[in-house]
Amino acid sequence: MIPSVLPTYNRAPLAFVKGEGSWLTAEDGTRYLDLGSGIAVNALGHAHPALVATLTEQAARLWHVSNVYRVPEQERLADLLVARTFADTVFFTNSGTETAELAIKMVRKYWYEKGEPPRTTILTFEGAFHGRSTGAIAAAGSEKMVKGFGPLMPGFRHLPWGDMAAFEAAIGPETAAVMIEPIQGEGGIRVLPDADLRAIRAACDQTGALLILDEVQCGMGRTGRLFAHEWAGVTPDIMMVAKGIGGGFPLGAVLATEAAASGMTAGTHGSTYGGNPLGCAVGATVVEIVSDPDFLAEVGRKAGLFRQRLEALVATYPDVFEAVRGQGLMLGLKCRVAPADLVNAGYGAHVLTVAAADNTLRLLPPLTITDDEIAEAMRRLDEAAASVSRGLSSTSD
Missing domain, CATH: 3.40.640.10 (Type I PLP-dependent aspartate aminotransferase-like (Major domain))
Incomplete structure (x- = not known):
């Protein structure tokens, strides 16, 4: 039987009830770090x-x-x-x-x-x-x-x-x-x-x-x-x-x-x-x-910090990632695995990302993301990448 909502989306088994800044809270109270921003929509984060x-x-x-x-x-x-x-x-x-x-x-x-x-x-x-x-x-x-x-x-x-x-x-x-x-x-x-x-x-x-x-x-x-x-x-x-x-x-x-x-x-x-x-x-x-120049300068600074740490992530997991792409806070990880695998692993690490074509994982955080949140994002992305990498190793064994 067709659902009441036309099934044109492959939806994740998540529903959110509250958002604040770079964070979303699910129905069960779990907080997720949002690196998708509603696919680049929530430029100033949630509930600015x-x-x-x-x-x-x-x-x-x-x-x-x-x-x-x-x-x-x-x-x-x-x-x-x-x-x-x-x-x-x-x-x-x-x-x-x-x-x-x-x-x-x-x-x-x-x-x-x-x-x-x-x-x-x-x-x-x-x-x-x-x-x-x-x-x-x-x-x-x-x-x-x-x-x-x-x-x-x-x-x-x-x-x-x-x-x-x-x-x-x-x-x-x-x-x-x-x-x-x-x-x-x-x-x-x-x-x-x-x-x-x-x-x-x-x-x-x-x-x-x-x-x-x-x-x-x-x-x-x-x-x-x-x-x-x-x-x-x-x-x-x-x-x-x-x-x-x-x-x-x-x-x-x-x-x-x-x-x-x-x-x-x-x-x-x-x-x-x-x-x-x-x-x-x-x-x-x-x-x-x-459009404030100081705001845009901060976007550039945070983008440099985020990209530098993503480059280190790619170097740490060469079996999972190939390269970092993008500009500013429109970043992508070119993957050696299916991006969907990383998206799903991210759910387990309580971090939200978005898959794209050309085997790429999109990272589109709110422009208001803080340095501490970037550090937390890297910890959670590392956890997700490690999970995928372990899966590759077990498959090869």
Whole structure:
């Protein structure tokens, strides 16, 4: 018999009833150190006092009015994002998937209004994850995501990750846009080199193609800059943002230049809940905290400490791990075993991690994680790795 909740997830046998900072408490009272942050969502940890205060205050005033009217909280958050980024304008959504849909529509409408409606091809990359709507899975193109869901939306050309020769051969006057994650999250914490991102930006400038950056997982301070593309010194035309921007409240945003957004006039897009007062009030508090230079500097410092200790962990268990990947507090352990084995061993050590593609274990702790919590994380990760290593030894015997 099918359960009342549609069984589309392979859920762990855990349920949590309380969260505080970097910690989650299960139904039986056991505390777990959370190195997943709801998959990079809880950027400021669980129940951050500033977010609780903002949400409580806003909830007592106004929850929803719809986009038929002006939404002052929405305008405030948009102003903050415009002031702190490349963008001239912002559209608010509820999720990263919705940002992908709008980004695709924005590109196509841009070229339609410029008198080139056939220019619809968007270049995307193997290993990408842009969401689970029909448009987003067509953009990613992996068999795992698209099998059984055809016919797919046309207009995407999938290129191998990291192959700049293939990219340079593919982009041309008929290319509408390039859509890429500066760091692939679901794809295995694979970092796009700064030089490659600069080359992609230059090729877009040369051909007129728009550059869409998907910073749903790598943005909002996770790399030690507000957005990951800042390390390369380039700017996109369109950027997808979600996850961390709401600090746990469902919120996403598409940021764009005036030129890229020029086709999106009244009636061309909409959202019932997107940009609601609750989400935008919380989002503004998150942006104010995360964009502070001192906060970002601390993310960088803690990331260096965490990575150094992870390198030591890899050296200690060469039968389990291959290398450390990532940037800032978006880190991955390339594994020689199935990442799921380490995730499960982590449950026994009371530490939460997230599996990814390319045999990689994701570590996405709250940006507020403390030095003591990093030390405790390493103790628990060591326990999990030792458990997996012992299993390998017993199997070989």
